[in-house]
Every structure is written in C-alpha cells, then in structure tokens.
Amino acid sequence: MALGNDRAPIAVVDIGSNSVRLIVYEDESRAPAPLFNEKVLCGLGRTIASSGRLAADGVSRALRALRRFRALIDQLEVANVEVIATAAARDAENGPEFIAQAERVLGRNINVLSGTMEAELAALGVVSGIYAADGFAGDLGGGSLELIDVRGGRLSDAVTMPLGGLRLIDASGGNLKKAREIVDAEFAKVDWLEKGRGRDFYAIGGTWRALARLHMTQTNYPLSVMHNYRISAEDALRFAALLDHQSQSSLAGIRDISSARRETVPYGALVLERLIKQMKPRSVVISVLGIREGLLYSLLSEEERQKDPLLEACANLARQRSRSVANAYELCNWTDALFRAPGPVETPEQKRLRHAACLLSDIGWRAHPDYRGVQSLNLVAHGDFVGVDHPGRAFLALTVYYRNEGLVKDELSQKLVELVDKDTLKRARILGAAFRAAHMVSAAMPGVLPNTPVSYEGNRLIWALPEPYSNLDGERVERRFKALANLVDREPEIRVGTPFQLAAS
Structure with missing residues (x-):
C-alpha cells in the first residue's frame, strides 16, 4: 500500500480471550493513525475455568476471523505484521493446538505473551x-x-x-x-x-x-x-x-x-x-x-519514544489540513513572547498545550466561513489525539473556535467551557485573539511572523511591522491587535517603519 513519505504500514493481530482484533496502523511512529480496525468477539476463553480448554465454537469463530484478517492484510499490502495471543491461548490445554492452527491460517508466527x-x-x-x-x-x-x-x-x-x-x-x-x-x-x-x-x-x-x-x-x-x-x-x-x-x-x-x-x-x-x-x-x-x-511503542527507537505524542499528532494534522505547517511552527515562537513576564506566565504544561494549539490553528481554513468555528471545534474536541487530558483537549478546541469565530460567540462552546477553569479559559481567549491578529499579517504564510514580533514595553503591547511589512498595517489589523492587547491588560501600539527606526523609537 503506497502511503508516500517512505511510510510503511504495520499490522497488529491480537488474539484475546474474548475478542480477536486486527488493527493496521499508518506507520511506526509516536502518533500512529489506524488505517483499519476490526474486532470479532469470539469468546475463546469462555470455558477455561470449568474445562481447562478453549471453547470449541470460539476456536471456529477465531479461525474464521483470522482467515479474513489475512486476506485484508494481503489486500492492504502490509509487510510488517505482529501477531500476539494472550491469556486464553496461554492457559488452555488445547492452546498450543489452536496456536498451530492459527499460524497456518495467518501464515505467520504468533507470540503467546506471558502474563x-x-x-x-x-x-x-x-x-x-x-x-x-x-x-x-x-x-x-x-x-x-x-x-x-x-x-x-x-x-x-x-x-x-x-x-x-x-x-x-x-x-x-x-x-x-x-x-x-x-x-x-x-x-x-x-x-x-x-x-x-x-x-x-x-x-x-x-x-x-x-x-x-x-x-x-x-x-x-x-x-x-x-x-x-x-x-x-x-x-x-x-x-x-x-x-x-x-x-x-x-x-x-x-x-x-x-x-x-x-x-x-x-x-x-x-x-x-x-x-x-x-x-x-x-x-x-x-x-x-x-x-x-504498547507493542508498537516497544518497537520504536529511543529517539522516537522521546517525542511528544500530542505535538506529533497535531503536527501531522497541520501538515494535512493547514496552509503552511512552517507558519504554524512560527506561530509557536511568535506567541512565546506573549506568555513570558511581564505578560501571563505559563507552566511547562501550559506552554506544551499552547504549542499544540498553534499547530492546530489553521486546520479549518477549507471549511465554509459560516462553519469554520464549529467544525474546527468538533474536529479538535473529538479528534483522535492522545497525550492530553480532557481539560487540555477542551482548551485546544476553544482556542481554534475563538480563532475562527472571534471572542463574542460562546454558545457553541459553552459545554466545553465547563471542563476548564477561569485561568485556562482566559488563556484560550488570549491565544485565539493572538491567532486572529497574526493571521491578518501573515495570511498563514511562512517567513512573516519571525520578522514582525510582539513585545511588552511598560503598559503597552508592541507589535513591530518593519519594512517591507509596513503596508500590512490596516484597520482590521488594529482592531484585532487591540482585542489581544485588552486581554493581556495592555495598551496596543503598532510600530510601523524600518528596523533602524524601530530600534531608535
């Protein structure tokens, strides 16, 4: 199966005491996406306690499921296949006999796991x-x-x-x-x-x-x-x-x-x-x-294991759905200046979630403008992410909602608001406002935000627009930047001019 980017799918067949399952993952990575997932409840271990043997009807159902799984694996052209069996096959008197049959059906060795x-x-x-x-x-x-x-x-x-x-x-x-x-x-x-x-x-x-x-x-x-x-x-x-x-x-x-x-x-x-x-x-x-x-994780290199699964998943989604993943990473750095003293200081976990939100900030751009907010909110709130708890997930969903809908429409996000505290909600609103302002200058293209930084100066939030970006200033830019400055309790100031003029001002 051709996936591009040198990615090769990997399949796991799990022969359990109740169910037999096939999952084909897109690749071996820190945030693998399932390409195919099927489970058949066979009840192999239903009679082990009383008879010491695998249930006969369960064996028949399991072998039938495994024949189908082999056909699917071949159809998907998966070369890397891991097959494991757990307690029922391990403990039953006729477990070895069943495993031998299953290996013939699958054409692969089965690893019967110890407890x-x-x-x-x-x-x-x-x-x-x-x-x-x-x-x-x-x-x-x-x-x-x-x-x-x-x-x-x-x-x-x-x-x-x-x-x-x-x-x-x-x-x-x-x-x-x-x-x-x-x-x-x-x-x-x-x-x-x-x-x-x-x-x-x-x-x-x-x-x-x-x-x-x-x-x-x-x-x-x-x-x-x-x-x-x-x-x-x-x-x-x-x-x-x-x-x-x-x-x-x-x-x-x-x-x-x-x-x-x-x-x-x-x-x-x-x-x-x-x-x-x-x-x-x-x-x-x-x-x-x-x-x-856990089996997939055990196969990864130590370098791959150390990667953050949430940030990896968000980066994958940004590559698939945003206009520029490079701009998304630049947004991480651009917003760093907003969340350091004298602005709202954040914990390492809050910074991690902010960077994840930056990576997700533009994933709804292809949707109709009337529905970008709710579609982005639902995509993030119910997305197949790991490495994040539910309050963190709500924070991510709220930031992309505010980025698309502005800061006045709360009705569609109200249930998610119940999962976060007041400080987290305010951070989501600040970040949503930052996304809205930054987009008006960068247009989601890379190379702009690193040259148009924000900074604190006394009671002011400064946004520098040096040459050749000075003509990007405008009424909507000013309105959105003012909304951002108000949220961090500062007066807005957009400085337009050459780098020399900015440094001398």
Whole structure:
C-alpha cells in the first residue's frame, strides 16, 4: 500500500480471550493513525475455568476471523505484521493446538505473551498515550487481569490474575456473590496494591470502557472521547457498586452497553469496586491504549519514544489540513513572547498545550466561513489525539473556535467551557485573539511572523511591522491587535517603519 513519505504500514493481530482484533496502523511512529480496525468477539476463553480448554465454537469463530484478517492484510499490502495471543491461548490445554492452527491460517508466527509481558505491554500502552503517567495500569480482558506499577517510563510490580470477565463468569457459575469471593481471594495474594494509594488507576479493556461510557451518559458529560476520561475514585466506587448488582436483563434496555458486553459489565464493575477498595487510588482514568499500542511503542527507537505524542499528532494534522505547517511552527515562537513576564506566565504544561494549539490553528481554513468555528471545534474536541487530558483537549478546541469565530460567540462552546477553569479559559481567549491578529499579517504564510514580533514595553503591547511589512498595517489589523492587547491588560501600539527606526523609537 503506497502511503508516500517512505511510510510503511504495520499490522497488529491480537488474539484475546474474548475478542480477536486486527488493527493496521499508518506507520511506526509516536502518533500512529489506524488505517483499519476490526474486532470479532469470539469468546475463546469462555470455558477455561470449568474445562481447562478453549471453547470449541470460539476456536471456529477465531479461525474464521483470522482467515479474513489475512486476506485484508494481503489486500492492504502490509509487510510488517505482529501477531500476539494472550491469556486464553496461554492457559488452555488445547492452546498450543489452536496456536498451530492459527499460524497456518495467518501464515505467520504468533507470540503467546506471558502474563508479565502482557502486563508490561499494557503499561507501555499507557505510557505511549498518557502524558507523565503515574499510577497503576490494569488491563481487564476476557481471561485475565494484569496489574502493573507505572511511573513515567519505569515499570515495576507486575502480576496477572485469572479475573477476566468471561473466566470469572465461568469460575463463579454466573453467581456474583461467589465471584466477589474469588476476586477478594486473588487480591489478598498481592501485597503491594497499597502502593497505588493516592495515585491514578489506568483502566484498560472493553468492559471498563463500557462502564465509563455509561458513566458519561449518566452524568451528561460534555465530551464523548473515551481516552483519558477521569472519574474520581469515590464516584467510580459508587458507580461500580451500583453496576455489579445489575443482572443482564436489567442492563438490556441500556443502549450505551452493547449486547456483547452486557454479561461481562457487572463482573468488570465488581473487579473495579474491589480493586478501588484495596488500592485506594485518587482517580480512575480510562486508557483506550493497551497491549497493541504498547507493542508498537516497544518497537520504536529511543529517539522516537522521546517525542511528544500530542505535538506529533497535531503536527501531522497541520501538515494535512493547514496552509503552511512552517507558519504554524512560527506561530509557536511568535506567541512565546506573549506568555513570558511581564505578560501571563505559563507552566511547562501550559506552554506544551499552547504549542499544540498553534499547530492546530489553521486546520479549518477549507471549511465554509459560516462553519469554520464549529467544525474546527468538533474536529479538535473529538479528534483522535492522545497525550492530553480532557481539560487540555477542551482548551485546544476553544482556542481554534475563538480563532475562527472571534471572542463574542460562546454558545457553541459553552459545554466545553465547563471542563476548564477561569485561568485556562482566559488563556484560550488570549491565544485565539493572538491567532486572529497574526493571521491578518501573515495570511498563514511562512517567513512573516519571525520578522514582525510582539513585545511588552511598560503598559503597552508592541507589535513591530518593519519594512517591507509596513503596508500590512490596516484597520482590521488594529482592531484585532487591540482585542489581544485588552486581554493581556495592555495598551496596543503598532510600530510601523524600518528596523533602524524601530530600534531608535
């Protein structure tokens, strides 16, 4: 498949205890974009606890799915393919027999992950997609639960337990009371769970995502993005305790839970409830990135790993949608002067988000002028970004909204405003005003902003327009610059003339 720029797609086939999935990524990079994604719920591990073997119907469904996946891989001309299998294939008596069949179907070797490796890859998925992660990652699949301590890029204290949704249903005979006893007995064997006290718990897996989706609906949450969705431990505990008492029939009328997830949600909620009581984290944070993304991350060079996933994703979008990515980078430098003393000083994280906003500032230019604001807002608010929490995502969306709509139309952005504090909102408005002013001079072309800097001088905000840019001054430039100066509590002054005259003034 020809993608240009020497990029070669990579595919990951993940044979899990409940689902079998194929994801084809655009390339191996810090912010890989999925080209194709398909999941088939096969239930391979449904009967392991009671029979010790993979379910026969699950094996048939999995092999059929893998035949289709091979055809898709060939059709997409993907040469680099990684195939992994997890708890069900690892633990079942007939696991080796199934793996041999699956390798013949796929025409490729399959790496059956150990429990420790599964935990480590899940943790690397969190590291790859959550900025400065610090807490415990928990990957709940159909056959097992992996827990591992994550602090930055360092991993420690990993364990795998037979507490996956399907396996727990099988082991308990579908009895939630008995399942609770099984869960508590397994957690009692782990003597380091208290290390998670007061830190984040990163929840990975489809069952926990279904639980979080339901929580979003119940709380009328303003975003539908699942990654980095944060629930306080107290709220998560109450909500999980409520769900783990529900039967499948009582969940049947809830559209936010798919029929395929209804049987496992009460058990996933039970595991989460008992884990929160043991670990006492400060928050539960949903990570949509797990072992597949962790596997990709593990294949990267150290130089590539050190790149910021948010800034990489924003730069990719700028290259695809903006008029000039070079101008976007120049805007990062141009706005640096606005956010240093005596102006509003920023933290390193605020600077990081500002640079991300600069890269996104022009992505809506092809839209109709009447809809640029709302389309840009929706593209950023619901975009496939990682490395940013929800308040940060709201900040980015608000800046591009204000850049296109001005600072007076708040009705379409009002729900996002609920996610940010007053200081963040003001920074979004300042940055939006800066984008509007800068665009009037640069016209989104490179080479202009480095020669037309802004600076503070006493109670004034100065904008220098030396030759040959002096004729770019105009009424709209003055109005937009005045709006920017007002937001930083300064008087505006545009200095027009030669560099010598500017230096002498």
